[in-house]
Amino acid sequence: MARKGHRPSKAPASRPRFWGRHAVSAALANPERTVRKLWATREGMSGIDVPASVPVTFADVADLGRLVPADAPHQGLVAEVDPLEDTWLGDLLQQGAGEGDNRPLLVLDQVTDPHNVGAILRSAAAFDALGIVTQDRHSPPESGALARAASGALEIVPWVRVVNLARALEEIAEANFWRIGLAGEAPETLATAIGKARVALVLGAEGEGMRHNTAQHCDQLARLPISSRMESLNVSNAAAIALYAVAARDHAGD
Structure with missing residues (x-):
């Protein structure tokens, strides 16, 4: 049954802290996000729209630096937030079921680096992807580093976490x-594999690539036509190129 899941209440110590103008302003603008506290310099608050319900504590740069990891570029803004409610795969697929909706879906197989997942979310927003799907136990939690890398996209791109990725691929x-797994050893390039169907792009973990069982649940494997001088691309770069390929197909006649 398609439904929204609700996370249990989090203890304050487990709430992520976001930093930087893009991550914090996007969190404040997201009606689905609860921002519990905001620390800011007076300069950092310039141009930031803060709801009256959010308590603001003014602090200096050094004080903010103690709230986040060392050398984090907080730009005078730090927010403590609740994680977003879970999005269920059935709900996401239902959203994309409308006639003429050709938005691609991204499936990440044990991609655990928060900077990579954040960058993938940013590309997903840039190319209007339907959302991303990850395995719950092998993907990073919401964090300041991930939100910073996503540059606001964490608030606008649906993110589905599933228990069993193979079962999710069957539902997709x-x-x-059409489930296309990116694999460097595939004989066919992505451009020829895309065809005209709705596409789910499946990308494997940093270094190891897709697991065998995940590849078995793809309709087709395809590669990006990179030079033989380079063995592979970072997963976030590969995701951006793959999303561009789908967008180029869809806008070929524009």
Whole structure:
């Protein structure tokens, strides 16, 4: 049954802290996000729209630096937030079921680096992807580093966490997505594999690539046509290129 899941209440110590203008302002603007506290310099508050319900503590740069990891570029803004409510795969697939909706879906197989996932979310927002799907136990939690890398996209791109990725890929297939796994050893390039169907792009973990069982649940494997001088690309770069390839197909006649 398609439904929204609710996370249990978090203890204050487990709430993530976001920093930087893009991450904090996007969190404040997201009606689905609860911002518990905001620390800011007076300069950092310039141009930031803060709801009256959010308590603000003014502090100097050094004080803010003690609230976040060493050398984090907080730009005079630090926010403590509640994690977003879970999004369920059935709900996401239902959103993309409308006629003419050709938005791609991204599936990440044990991509654990928060900077990579944040960068992938940013590319997903830039190319209007339907959302991303990850395995719950093998993906990073919401964090300041991830939100910073996402540059606001964490607040606007649906993120589904699933227990069983293979089962999720079966559900994605039932929703009429053509599942393309990116693999450097594949004989066919992504450009020729895309075709005209709705696409789910499946990307494997940093270094190891897709697991065998994940590849078995793809309809087709394809590679990016990179030079033989380079063995592979960072997963976030590969995701951006793959999303561009889908966008180029969809806008070929524009």
